[in-house]
Amino acid sequence: MLNDVTFGQYYPAKSFVxxxxxxxxxxxxxxxxxxxxxxxxxxGLAAVTLFLLFAVFMSRVPFGRVLRSVKMILFLIIFTGxxxxxxxxxxxxxxxxxxxxxxxxxxxxxxxxVFLSFRLFLIVMGTSILTLTTTPxxxxxxxxSLLKPLMYIKVPVHEVALIMSIAxxxxxxxxxxxxxxxxxxxxxxxxxxxxxxxxxxxxxIPVLFPLIVSAxxxxxxxxxAMEARCYRGSKGRTKYKKLVLTWRDLLxxxxxxxxIAGIVLLNIYFGGKFDILHYFMGG
Amino acid sequence: MEAVRFEHVKYSYREDESEYAVNDVSLSVEEGEFVxxxxxxxxxxxxxxxxxxxxxxxxxxxxxxxxxxxxxxxxTFAIRKSAGMVFQNPxxxxxxxxxEDDVAFGPENIGVPREEIGKRIDFALNAVGMQDxxxxxxxxxxxxxxxxxxxxxxxxxxxxxxxxxxxxxxxxPQGRREVMAVVKKLNREQGMTVILITHFMEExxxxxxxxxMHRGEVVMDGTPEHIFSHSDALETYNLTLPRAAYICKKLxxxxxxxxxxxTAEELAEEICKSLQKG
Numbered sequence: 001m002l003n004d005v006t007f008g009q010y011y012p013a014k015s016f017v018x019x020x021x022x023x024x025x026x027x028x029x030x031x032x033x034x035x036x037x038x039x040x041x042x043x044g045l046a047a048v049t050l051f052l053l054f055a056v057f058m059s060r061v062p063f064g065r066v067l068r069s070v071k072m073i074l075f076l077i078i079f080t081g082x083x084x085x086x087x088x089x090x091x092x093x094x095x096x097x098x099x100x101x102x103x104x105x106x107x108x109x110x111x112x113x114v115f116l117s118f119r120l121f122l123i124v125m126g127t128s129i130l131t132l133t134t135t136p137x138x139x140x141x142x143x144x145s146l147l148k149p150l151m152y153i154k155v156p157v158h159e160v161a162l163i164m165s166i167a168x169x170x171x172x173x174x175x176x177x178x179x180x181x182x183x184x185x186x187x188x189x190x191x192x193x194x195x196x197x198x199x200x201x202x203x204x205i206p207v208l209f210p211l212i213v214s215a216x217x218x219x220x221x222x223x224x225a226m227e228a229r230c231y232r233g234s235k236g237r238t239k240y241k242k243l244v245l246t247w248r249d250l251l252x253x254x255x256x257x258x259x260i261a262g263i264v265l266l267n268i269y270f271g272g273k274f275d276i277l278h279y280f281m282g283g
Numbered sequence: 284m285e286a287v288r289f290e291h292v293k294y295s296y297r298e299d300e301s302e303y304a305v306n307d308v309s310l311s312v313e314e315g316e317f318v319x320x321x322x323x324x325x326x327x328x329x330x331x332x333x334x335x336x337x338x339x340x341x342x343x344x345x346x347x348x349x350x351x352x353x354x355x356x357x358x359t360f361a362i363r364k365s366a367g368m369v370f371q372n373p374x375x376x377x378x379x380x381x382x383e384d385d386v387a388f389g390p391e392n393i394g395v396p397r398e399e400i401g402k403r404i405d406f407a408l409n410a411v412g413m414q415d416x417x418x419x420x421x422x423x424x425x426x427x428x429x430x431x432x433x434x435x436x437x438x439x440x441x442x443x444x445x446x447x448x449x450x451x452x453x454x455x456p457q458g459r460r461e462v463m464a465v466v467k468k469l470n471r472e473q474g475m476t477v478i479l480i481t482h483f484m485e486e487x488x489x490x491x492x493x494x495x496m497h498r499g500e501v502v503m504d505g506t507p508e509h510i511f512s513h514s515d516a517l518e519t520y521n522l523t524l525p526r527a528a529y530i531c532k533k534l535x536x537x538x539x540x541x542x543x544x545x546t547a548e549e550l551a552e553e554i555c556k557s558l559q560k561g
Contacts, residue, residue, distance in 0.1 A: 137380050162378075169380045172422035221375035224338055228368040229389040229436060230360060240387035240400040 009069070011132045016248060017059035018133045022142030024249040025130055031256040032126045036119055038260065040267045042276060045118050047266060051259050052125055061132050069128035070121060077120050084113040093274070094281060107277055115273050140164045145243055158234035170218070177214055181207050284349070286444055286476045287312040287335055287366075292344035294330055300342060304330040306499035307344070314443065317470045317477045319487035319507065322496035323521045328480045331496065332448040335478065336366040348444070364393055366444040367437030371452050373429035377421045382413070382432055385421060389440040400439075407435035410473075411465045427458025431465055438469070444476040445469060451481065463489060484511070484525040488545055495520055511545055 020028070032048075039045050056066055070077075087102075088109030096106040134142070144161035151157050182192065185206055192203050287310075294305040305327045312318055322328040333339040334346050337353040348366050351358040367389075370376055379385040383404050390400045408414045411431040421429055430450055437445060447466065451459040467489055469475040479490060487493045493510045495503035497520040503510050510517070511528050524532065527550040534541055534554075541557045544550035 137384070165380065166378055169377060169421075172420075173374050176422075218372075218375045221370060221372055222378070224333075225368075225370055225376040225433075226378060226388075227338060228336055228363060228370075230363045230392040230440060231388070232360065232392065236394045238391050238394050238396060238400070240391055240397060240404075241384065242397060 009128070009131055010135050011061045011065060013060045013133075015058060015060040015133070017055065017129065019246075019248055020133075020252055021243050021245050021249050022134050022138040023145050023243055024245065024252055025134055026139075026142050026146060028252055028256050029126065029130050031260065033123065035256075035259050035263050036122050036126070038263050038267070039119075041270045041273045042115070042118075043270045044263045044266045045115070045122065047262050048122055048259070051255075052122060052129075055126075055129055059129055059133050061129070066125055066128055066132065069132075070124050073120075073124055077117050080120065081113050081117045084116055085109050088112050094277065107281070108274060111274055111277060136168045137165060140168065141241065141243060156234075158237070166222070170215075173218070174211065174215060178207065178211055181210050284314045285311050286314045286316070286349060287478070288345075288347045289331075289334075290345045290347075292334060292341045292346055294327075294334060294339060295342050296330075303327075303342075303499050305334065305341075308499075308501050309344075310494065310501055310504065312476060312478065314476050315470075315474045316492060317467075317479070317490045319479045319481060319490035319493045320496060321481065321484070321487055321493055321510075321522060323482065325498075326496040326520075327499040328496045329448050330499075332368065332446050332478065332480050335444070335446055336368050337362050338368075360393075364440060365442050366446060367440055367442035368446040368448060369430065369433050369437055369450045371449040373426045373433065373453060376433045376436070377429070380420055380422075382408075382419050382421060383417045385432060386435050386439050389436055393440060403439045403441070404435075407438040410438050410469065411435045412461075425458060426454045427461040430454060430458065430462050434462070434465055434469075442475075444478065446478045446480070448480050449482070451483065451486065459483070459486075482522075484523060484528075485546075488525055495522065508543070508545060512543065 017025075035048055035051075036045075039048060056063055085105060086109070088104065088106065090108055090112070092106050092108055094107045096104050098105040131139075140161055143164075144157060147155070147157045147161075186192070190203060190206060192200060194200075195203070289308050289310050292305055292308045293300075293303050295301075295303050308327075308331065320328045320331060330339065334341060334353065335348060337359045340346075340354045346353045348362045351362050353359070353362055377385045378388050386404045386407055387400050390403050395403065404417070405414070408417060411434050413428065413431050413435060416424065416428065416432070421432055424432065433450070434445070445466070447462075451462050454462065463486060466477055466479065470477045477490075479486065481487060488507045488511075490507060493503070493505065493507045494501055495510060495517070502520060503513070503516065511524055514524050514528075514532060517524065523529065525545055527547045528545045531541065531544040531550050531553065539554075539557060540560070541553040544553045
């Protein structure tokens, strides 16, 4: 039922992107989002696409692997696309193509749909480069380090980060446990494979209860083990692994600065996304 | 020097103290000793273990570790630094997804500087023979290997006492042997005080001293050989002899002229001797 411990989608390799500091990668991701949303026209999005392809190349992750992440939200892209296509309510310069009941399809709504779908696609691709090249543990470390300033306003950053890493650590353990319980229930004649969605969901109840009970017991044990190893919160604690910024992160920063500068220039030079219609339609 | 001292210790999990898990126990363990604590389920042996490093504090009486009173909350941290504990379930002790991060957890908690932590990880993983697994994921290791990592996590704190609370109970024979070999080595080479809680009689034979618990009380205390030569008493506490000792006793009863033996090797030797004579 549940497979091996391939949680998250980390793709192990030793590339430039893999070796970037996780903190830098998280900040770059934000910069990338800014670039995607800053781009006002298709030339901007094309520039982001080129940048994305370059990043995929540098990460040595097969392109198909990155593309696979889009598959999961393909439905969302199509759904929002259709909504945009049929219900775009902005100002129209050209005659609508179809007007029926509350539905309007116009040149503008087509442009809008393509533009937004493209944007969504770029965002998903970019995010998956981050998760493909960074282990969940490194991501947690990075988030902890970035959120550290919040400690001054009494946010328990260390505790939250520890909870996240313990959760990650227990995923394989709980998957094993689930498989064991499922096998035990099957041996007693439980049926997980037939019936409709509702029936199958109901069949999972005898799996979930033992799983929760056992997870609570594990939590109890772990608490004892942590206390026995002198855990007492973040007070007086040191950290073994230190994140260090390298020349790679500096180079990455330059790339992203160039990307955003380029987008701004393209925005000024080519104007908004609908300007492309003038080119096709004349006028 | 005295490592652990129990003075008339009682402990009850119940509010009304209608039943004691540990009932009026007094004992002392010297530094460097290797003590096995035996007893069937519910005899109070695990409670005894948790009383040592202040995971539990006595309902009445006093437990002290190197002179520090476990009931004094200000001492808890110092006590846990000197008395490390390994638990039963190999899956429920690791906090991190990577071995070295997990071993680092204890030293981080007690505020060891970064460079020093690296050295301690080397030292601890070497001590348990897991130096090649520094970057492994605990979830991919065998039970015995996981327990060795848990032991390394304790060693990295550099405690003087190591308490093993049925740490071999969930392991296969191979894993059990691995863990016992590590524990014996720690005791012999580093003078670590070991308190081994177990229901495997064979493991008790490796200790210098064995304590039998029954219904919360210490009922026998002596060398393993001394304890296993009182098989009738053991029977009343629902404990059995180690297999070799049991066979030896049966052979003696059947009229074979052999001396006392507790391990398979000793038994083999005794049988050979008697065959040569005959």
